[in-house]
Amino acid sequence: MSTAAITIAGCCVITAAIKAAGPIALGGRELPTWFTSVVILLSPALLAALVATQAFAEGDRLALDADTAGVAAGGLVIWRSGSIVGCVLAAAAVTALARAV
Amino acid sequence: MEAFRRGLRQGAPFAVAGFILAASFGILADEAGFSPLAAVIFSAIVFAGSAQFASVSIIAAGGTAGAAVAAATLMNSRFLPMSAAAGPSFTGGAVKRAAKGQAVVDASWAMSSRGDGTFDQYLLLGASAIAYVSWVTGTAVGALWGDKLGNPDSLGLDAIFPAFFFGLLLNELHTGRARGVAALGVAIALVLVPITPPGVPVLVASLASLVGLTKRARAEARERQEAEGEPR
Numbered sequence: 001m002s003t004a005a006i007t008i009a010g011c012c013v014i015t016a017a018i019k020a021a022g023p024i025a026l027g028g029r030e031l032p033t034w035f036t037s038v039v040i041l042l043s044p045a046l047l048a049a050l051v052a053t054q055a056f057a058e059g060d061r062l063a064l065d066a067d068t069a070g071v072a073a074g075g076l077v078i079w080r081s082g083s084i085v086g087c088v089l090a091a092a093a094v095t096a097l098a099r100a101v
Numbered sequence: 102m103e104a105f106r107r108g109l110r111q112g113a114p115f116a117v118a119g120f121i122l123a124a125s126f127g128i129l130a131d132e133a134g135f136s137p138l139a140a141v142i143f144s145a146i147v148f149a150g151s152a153q154f155a156s157v158s159i160i161a162a163g164g165t166a167g168a169a170v171a172a173a174t175l176m177n178s179r180f181l182p183m184s185a186a187a188g189p190s191f192t193g194g195a196v197k198r199a200a201k202g203q204a205v206v207d208a209s210w211a212m213s214s215r216g217d218g219t220f221d222q223y224l225l226l227g228a229s230a231i232a233y234v235s236w237v238t239g240t241a242v243g244a245l246w247g248d249k250l251g252n253p254d255s256l257g258l259d260a261i262f263p264a265f266f267f268g269l270l271l272n273e274l275h276t277g278r279a280r281g282v283a284a285l286g287v288a289i290a291l292v293l294v295p296i297t298p299p300g301v302p303v304l305v306a307s308l309a310s311l312v313g314l315t316k317r318a319r320a321e322a323r324e325r326q327e328a329e330g331e332p333r
Contacts, residue, residue: 003166004135007156010170012146015177020199022185027198031189036218037313037322039186041282043214046179047270048283049290049306050207054263057294057302067260074264075271084268085114091264092118095257 070095108209108227115208116231118261119150120239124250125259126153127243133161137244144240148233149206152176155299175300182307183210190220204229208262211269217325278318285309 031039055071056062074091078084123144130140135157147153155176156169184205191198204226213225243250274280286306293302312318 003160003169004133004139006166007160007169007173008139008143008147010166011143011149011152011156011173014170014174015147015149015152015180016203018174018177018180019184019202019205021181021202022183023188023191023198023202024195026185026188027191027193027195031218033319033323033326034314035189036326037319038310039218039313040216040322040325041279041310041313041318042182042186042307043211043216044270044273044279044283045286045309046183046303046307047211047266047273048286049303049309050179051263051267051270052287052290053294053299053302054266056291057299059299060295062291062294066257067263070257070260071263071267074260075267078264078268078271084265087268088114088118088261088264091260092257095260096255097257099255099257 066095066098069098102223102227104221104223105227105230108213108221108224108229109231110227111212111224112209112228112231115228115261115265116235118258119232120235120242121256121258122150122262123236123239124243124247125254126150126157127240127245128247128250129154129161130157130240131244131247133157135160135244137241140244141237141241144237147173148203148236149173149177149180150236151300172298172300175298175304178300178304179307180205181304182310183207186210186218187213187220187222187225191222201226204233206232208232208265211266216273218322278312282309282312285312 051071055068058065070091073094074087077090078087127140130143143153152173156173159169159172184202187205187210188198191201201222206229209225209228209232212228213221215221270283274283286309289309290302290306293305
């Protein structure tokens with residue numbers, strides 16, 4: 001098999017297994033309270049980490065660059081106006097602008 | 102199916118952004134020596150943007166398939182806690198639940214969270230359905246006609262997803278505990294970025310949610326469950 005085929009097959013099998021494990025083990029039943037309590041906090045933990053890494057990380061180093069400015073602008077728009085569409089438009093526009101200059 | 106349609110609607114803006122990102126993935130895959138068909142198959146059966154970018158970048162830089170798959174695994178490791186969190190909200194037998202788990206991607210997962218520890222499975226499936234179509238078609242466009250598209254980065258569309266997650270995050274920060282957990286998640290992720298491979302910082306940051314095991318947090322979660330009457 002070619003490198004491409006091995007990569008695709010490997011990624012497919014592993015991704016499917018990762019995504020299936022939780023639902024197979026935990027599906028369709030009543031949640032214990034401690035589980036619910038952790039899941040409620042999983043959203044802020046993961047979302048905050050995704051925002052921080054996508055805005056500040058370039059590979060394995062931290063950098064302030066165009067997309068940092070864009071994400072900050074998007075955050076400002078949603079915080080002041082509550083508009084998610086305005087937020088993403090501002091983020092894209094500011095990032096594009098910062099890259100153009 | 103009302104919730105499914107709502108998912109399609111709410112997912113539409115991100116499907117548009119996803120289309121452009123997928124096109125840039127198609128371009129990258131082409132440069133890394135993947136045929137257009139291979140690139141489209143990749144998107145169709147893996148459907149995980151950050152992992153696909155990570156693995157193809159490694160191939161493009163001359164890395165082995167093993168290194169590429171390892172990078173993709175780390176990138177996708179966050180789907181383990183995400184799909185485990187959504188798992189109890191999926192109905193049906195084990196095979197059906199495992200299939201629904203394949204639809205867990207960042208944006209749909211976050212959109213379908215009800216904030217009480219449960220997820221709207223049909224909203225998740227709707228948002229992922231439209232994202233899937235745009236991801237696969239975008240990849241095809243990029244792989245086939247990428248040379249005519251110019252540089253997608255100049256449009257700034259890669260900032261759309263973090264900005265969107267930022268918006269969803271603000272909705273989650275109503276309690277002091279949630280704000281503390283978010284700050285802890287950011288701190289963990291940023292400390293780990295320089296010293297671990299991509300993907301690991303976000304996975305480890307998910308451990309910040311273990312704050313939910315404290316007595317006060319559990320008591321409040323119980324109150325919330327009881328206030329809802331029927332939990333689902």
